[in-house]
Amino acid sequence: MAAGNPGHASRFLRATGQHATIEPDAFTDGSYVLSIGGAEQSHVNLSHPEDIFYEYLRRIGHLVDLAAPAGAPVRALHLGAGALTLARYIQATRPGSVQYAVELERELLDFVLRELPLPAGTDLHAIIGDARQALGDLDPELTFDVVILDIFSGPEAPAHIACADFYGEVRAKLEPSGLLVVNVGDEPALTLVRSQVAALRETMADVAAFAENGMFEGRYPGNIILAGTQAAWPREWTAQLAALGPHPAKVLAGVDLDQLAP
Numbered sequence: 001m002a003a004g005n006p007g008h009a010s011r012f013l014r015a016t017g018q019h020a021t022i023e024p025d026a027f028t029d030g031s032y033v034l035s036i037g038g039a040e041q042s043h044v045n046l047s048h049p050e051d052i053f054y055e056y057l058r059r060i061g062h063l064v065d066l067a068a069p070a071g072a073p074v075r076a077l078h079l080g081a082g083a084l085t086l087a088r089y090i091q092a093t094r095p096g097s098v099q100y101a102v103e104l105e106r107e108l109l110d111f112v113l114r115e116l117p118l119p120a121g122t123d124l125h126a127i128i129g130d131a132r133q134a135l136g137d138l139d140p141e142l143t144f145d146v147v148i149l150d151i152f153s154g155p156e157a158p159a160h161i162a163c164a165d166f167y168g169e170v171r172a173k174l175e176p177s178g179l180l181v182v183n184v185g186d187e188p189a190l191t192l193v194r195s196q197v198a199a200l201r202e203t204m205a206d207v208a209a210f211a212e213n214g215m216f217e218g219r220y221p222g223n224i225i226l227a228g229t230q231a232a233w234p235r236e237w238t239a240q241l242a243a244l245g246p247h248p249a250k251v252l253a254g255v256d257l258d259q260l261a262p
Contacts, residue, residue, distance in 0.1 A: 008024075012107070015106075016105065022115050041083070044084075050089060056223035057089075058245075059225045061089050064093075073097040075097070075145050077100045079147065079151060082112075087124055088118065088122070099123060101125070144175065145179070146180075147181070162195065164203050167199055167203040171203055176231075179227060182200070182225070189218065190224070194261065198261065198262050208226070208237070209253075210227065211225060
């Protein structure tokens with residue numbers, strides 16, 4: 001499969017001992033699915049990178065939309081790269097943005113960049129390594145408008161990342177108006193989500209949670225998006241995010257978030 005002409009391709013990932021594959025989406029022209037170990041991991045629409053297929057990523061996109069005036073460039077840090085769906089989205093909606101992406105698996109990032117090239121003009125700095133280590137190695141003067149952490153994919157998570165100390169290090173890299181977004185994949189008991197709400201509340205000025213209604217009721221496994229702000233959570237964001245969906249959507253902030261306390 002040649003770069004710029006995607007089809008079916010695979011790559012062995014030495015760090016995990018799994019195969020990554022990229023295949024066309026049979027239902028959407030110009031779109032491709034990245035799978036790892038047979039499980040779908042990312043969806044990319046090369047023709048329209050502003051269109052995001054996975055619901056949890058669309059919710060993150062909506063948060064990014066609110067993080068700065070519409071169309072304004074931002075500095076964004078992605079901890080966990082995947083197929084760079086959100087990096088593509090930010091470039092499409094905020095041209096001129098400067099982005100950094102940290103990925104533990106070198107072969108995965110090389111594979112994605114080769115088979116699914118980034119849009120022309122994308123200013124992306126790729127970093128291979130552990131998210132916490134990479135964060136500490138960044139230029140001390142470099143700060144971000146948005147930091148997106150998309151590493152947690154189940155009830156267990158790397159202990160050195162799923163903790164208040166790490167979130168404190170992230171906060172130090174945020175602009176005063178900066179936003180930290182954390183995707184938490186979890187089981188119905190929401191044990192990991194509850195622990196991350198507590199950790200974020202220790203370090204960020206305010207925290208909110210954004211997800212499909214049923215996730216908060218513990219009906220099934222899925223994703224809850226947590227957002228940490230440097231100042232009080234903007235009240236208008238609650239209504240705006242709920243209206244943007246995907247539907248049905250719910251945002252918990254302030255005392256409403258207490259239902260996710262450990």
